Amino acid sequence: MDTALNPDDLGGAELGEKATLLQFSSAFCAPCRATRRVLGEVADMVDGVAHIELDAEAHLDLVRRLNVIRTPTVLVLDGAGRIVRRASGAPRKPDVIAALGEAIPT
Known part of the structure; x- marks a missing residue:
C-alpha cells in the first residue's frame, strides 16, 4: 500500500520520527x-x-479511505507516514x- 499519511490526516497528531503505531478504536470496544x-x-x-x-x-x-472495517485496527507507518503493516x-x-522491525530501517 503506497498511501502516506500526514498530521492533517491524523487530526493534527505528529508522526513518530522512525515509525508510528496508528490505532483505530471505538468507544465501547x-x-x-x-x-x-x-x-x-x-x-x-x-x-x-509514536x-x-x-x-x-x-x-x-x-x-x-483506508478500508478500516473493524476496531481495533492497527496500521504501522514508517517515518514518512507510509503504511507498511x-x-x-488486539x-x-x-x-x-x-x-516495527519492518517499518524502521536498520
Missing part, C-alpha cells in the same frame, strides 16, 4: 483498551516511535515489535 496498553508500552520502549489512537467514528473519511484485533506485543 474492550479489545481497543488492551490494544492501547500494548501499543503504548511498545512506543515507550522504542525511541522515535502511538496515535483515533476514534473511528470521528474520522469516518479516513476510515473509509496492518492488522485487526495485537500481541512481540508481533508489534516485529512489525
